[in-house]
Amino acid sequence: MAYFLSSHITSTLWKLKPLALKTTCVGSVLAVNQRKYSSKDDAGSEYLHRSIVPTMHYQKSLPRLPVPKLEDTIRRYLAAQRPLLDDENYSNTVKLAHDFQNGIGKQLHEELVAQDKMNKHTSYISAPWFDMYLSARESVVLNFNPFMSFNPDPKPEYNDQLIRATNIVCSAVRFMKTLRAGLLEPEVFHLNPAKSNTDSFKKFIRWVPSSVSWFGAYMVNAYPLDMSQYFRLFNSTRIPKPKTDELCTHQKGNHLLVMKRGNMYVFDVVDRDGNLVKPTEILSHLKYILADPTPAPVCPVGVLTSENRDVWAGLREKLLEAGNREAVQIVDSALFCLCLDEEEMRDHIHISHNMLHGDGCNRWYDKSFSLILSKDGQAAINFEHSWGDGVAVLRFQNEVFKDTTERPLVGPTTPPAPIDSASAVQRLEFKLSPDLEHGIAKAKENFQAAVSKLTIHAMEFKRGGKEQLKKKKLSPDAIAQLAFQMGFLRQYGKTVATYESCSTAAFKHGRTETIRPATTYTQRCAQAFVQQLGQHSVEQLQGMLDACSKYHGQLTKEAAMGQGFDRHLFAMRYLSNSKGMEMPNLYQDPAYTAINHNILSTSTLTSPAVSLGGFAPVVPDGFGVGYGVHDDWIGCNVSSYPTRNVHEFLQCVQKSLEDIFTVIDGKPIKSS
Structure with missing residues (x-):
């Protein structure tokens, strides 16, 4: 479960909620946010710097992680299940999900919301998530530590x-x-650094009471992040x-x-x-x-x-x-x-x-x-x-x-x-x-x-990267995730449960939410590239790439805003267990087990300090995919156990990226 890497930021805002900030098992805005310190401060040999704004100044006023609406969670859950199930199994899962929504799920959701209102100092996911990690009995080596x-x-x-x-x-x-001296610059994402990442603003905001300081930062498009884990x-x-x-x-x-x-x-x-x-x-x-x-x-x-x-x-x-x-x-x-x-x-x-x-x-x-x-x-x-x-x-x-x-x-x-x-x-x-x-x-x-069972292999795709994709108005992360879907389809002929971690650090005691990159859009696009070669025009394939990019961006924004489905369902299951209740049918559905058996566990990281990162697969028949989309290249560092062939998988990902960039260039794909 090494869901630790990722430092994407999208500049999408949602009303008064913080920006869509992505991260894993391992993420921080520092990878892309240039931090500006006061030139007047002499840190000396004891400190890295002396921040004008106290380190924890924003912590008290951070917005709280929302509990999603139950109907939204069920809708998102079913959308994520659709590409993984045949019609018969999907129909069964739809019935179980709606029965849950109208029955025991409604009760669990209401209790979860009531608990959350009684614990405004934290988030509804914090305690269950700590317990999930600490009660796991597997070795931390390979299973958790990245x-x-x-x-x-x-x-x-x-x-x-x-x-x-x-x-x-x-x-x-x-x-x-x-x-510990409170001199470390607070973790803040600046959408308009010319206004917010300045000495004059920092000298102003330090005198704004901690209880409302987040709102002062928000007024200049700056978004403080949770630092409770530090x-x-x-x-x-x-x-x-x-x-x-x-x-x-x-x-x-x-x-x-x-x-x-x-x-x-x-x-x-x-x-x-x-x-x-x-x-x-x-x-x-x-x-x-x-x-x-x-x-x-x-x-x-x-x-x-x-x-x-x-x-x-x-x-x-x-x-x-x-x-x-x-x-x-x-x-x-x-x-x-x-x-x-x-x-x-x-x-x-x-x-x-x-x-x-x-x-x-x-x-x-x-x-x-x-x-x-x-x-x-x-x-x-x-x-x-x-x-x-x-x-x-x-x-x-x-x-x-x-x-x-x-x-x-x-x-x-x-x-x-x-x-x-x-x-x-x-x-x-x-x-x-x-x-x-x-x-x-x-x-x-x-x-x-x-x-001895672990294999690790790496790949560098040199034909293009972030700059070229952004010129075509495509999300770099969406294209990388699509390449993994296409690669797995090419190798194994199917779509499987896929996990991408997204930080909810924009909220008090936020942890992570899951982005589900395997979608009906990626499935349709992957099949067109891999299994239906020659049946679609370049323009049609470009349209599919665009649709994948837009939908992935929507999922990313929702997850960063605490509007995914995984943590909400997890919290209700945890509540059910803690009350000694019989496990609701939704959680006994083989489809629920399968979507949480993440064969593709993925996480992304780009940082000037980091050369590469990695983690083991989270299931015996899975891949642990660490990747980074750089300005003009894409790198992957992937692990597997003997059930899977990581060398072949990366060859398939390489071929998928080549095909994607060929179509982006307006050229037809040549059969391999």
């Missing part, structure tokens, strides 16, 4: 593992301090518990957790006065760790975090009982985890595998996020997904990349501080019982069995 890799530093000499790790750690701490970025960990995990945040921890060769080290990166430890001292400590000859432990404790959550919960209790309570507490309370790997990355596929799962031993997958540095300086973020949807993570990554490349605190000629790192750095020791040793050995086996 990765986003950094672009290389433009200065090659700064990509040295030690130099880059030091600079990234320093910038990460500066981000944390800027956030406090979970640092000192946070997912704690395994029987049946349902917990999220724990210890804001007083000043230390960094470093992993190398499966060994764990800690040292302070914030001093007693709350200041960033001198960068040359951090450089010295990391150099000491990299040079430490301690061999890899036979029983690396970190691999336990890759286990089934109930299994890990039991082993964690044994770990605590064996006299490791203090060591575990140190790990849990660390600011974040830095993983120093000893491998050099061969190519993008190697990077994807290493950053998505690694070897299982040199990771603590439960930390809110881990920064991973390979031996050749390739860097990435791997993050635990329950606490947030990636908005905060992508913002963090963008800021860290900008800071490390524009204002690095150490360089190739910087000498480490002349201090005794051996006394400042603590290597954690764990006492292991035979049960724990057996559990670690079993976790290693399970991890290897799981990751």
Whole structure:
């Protein structure tokens, strides 16, 4: 369920509601929104910048996520089911849906609305969505944690593992301090930056009471986004518990957790006065760790975090009982985890595998996020997904990349501080019982069995991209999604359930909504391109492309406005379960199960900081499709298990994009 990537923005407004902002499992407007800071502010060495407007200034006045009308949800649900079902099954689903709408669904909807009115401090989806993640018992590896890799530093000499790790750690701490001091620029999308992204407006809006500040921003076409997840970025960990995990945040921890060769080290990166430890001292400590000859432990404790959550919960209790309570507490309370790997990355596929799962031993997958540095300086973020949807993570990554490349605190000629790192750095020791040793050995086996089944492949389509599509007034995202529908149809001869994540961060405690890219429009268009070649004119095919684009834009806008159907149906099902009711027939319909078995799980990301991102399929017979539509090219990073052939799928997507761009150019398609 790594629905984390996506940073599209459409400039469509809906009355007084915020703009249609798309994002995944991982999305932030920072990817496209140029942030302007005051040139008069001297951030110094402690902060990234000093925002004129306090970080959480808009939070109190954010609009609330709407509960859609039940009749709209059922209509949208049936529209999404139509391309997936034959006439007989569709008729049955229509009957069940209307019975639900006129019967038990009406009661559940009314109760949901009543609950929502009693909890105006949050959104109706927030608690159920947290619970959905935390009650899942599967390993977080492959099933939940995604990765986003950094672009290389433009200065090659700064990509040295030690130099880059030091600079990234320093910038990460500066981000944390800027956030906690309330000096981090609020997350805002500016439709008219000439008016709203200025010092004069910011000096005005900072004096507008927080309770109405959102409306002041709205008056100049600026749309603040929810930042409630940001406090979970640092000192946070997912704690395994029987049946349902917990999220724990210890804001007083000043230390960094470093992993190398499966060994764990800690040292302070914030001093007693709350200041960033001198960068040359951090450089010295990391150099000491990299040079430490301690061999890899036979029983690396970190691999336990890759286990089934109930299994890990039991082993964690044994770990605590064996006299490791203090060591575990140190790990849990660390600011974040830095993983120093000893491998050099061969190519993008190697990077994807290493950053998505690694070897299982040199990771603590439960930390809110881990920064991973390979031996050749390739860097990435791997993050635990329950606490947030990636908005905060992508913002963090963008800021860290900008800071490390524009204002690095150490360089190739910087000498480490002349201090005794051996006394400042603590290597954690764990006492292991035979049960724990057996559990670690079993976790290693399970991890290897799981990751050995995963295949990742990538594709770059160089013939065109965002600029060409926009000239033809086509949505770049709609065309990419159409290519996936066409590719799957070409490979497997059918249309299947498809998921694309959309952020609802424009609302207080918004999480995500689902865009359903498999539509009657994409089905008709894909069949015309793939199965009915030569039966339609170029003009007719162009008309189909335009129809797909417009409908996808409508779905995107609805989802961003909280007007999809997936979260509403999920919340009513969750409410039904919590009341101990018999499961309504709608949810027992095989068609409902099938549309939530997302064979194509897709997510998009473009950012100046990110080179690629990825995640595993969310079902055993699915594809995990990470993609980006750039100015003049389209890239895909796709994963699969043995049930599917990812290499063939990308060949089919490539052919589909070639055909689409041929038609866009006004030329007929040649048969392959």
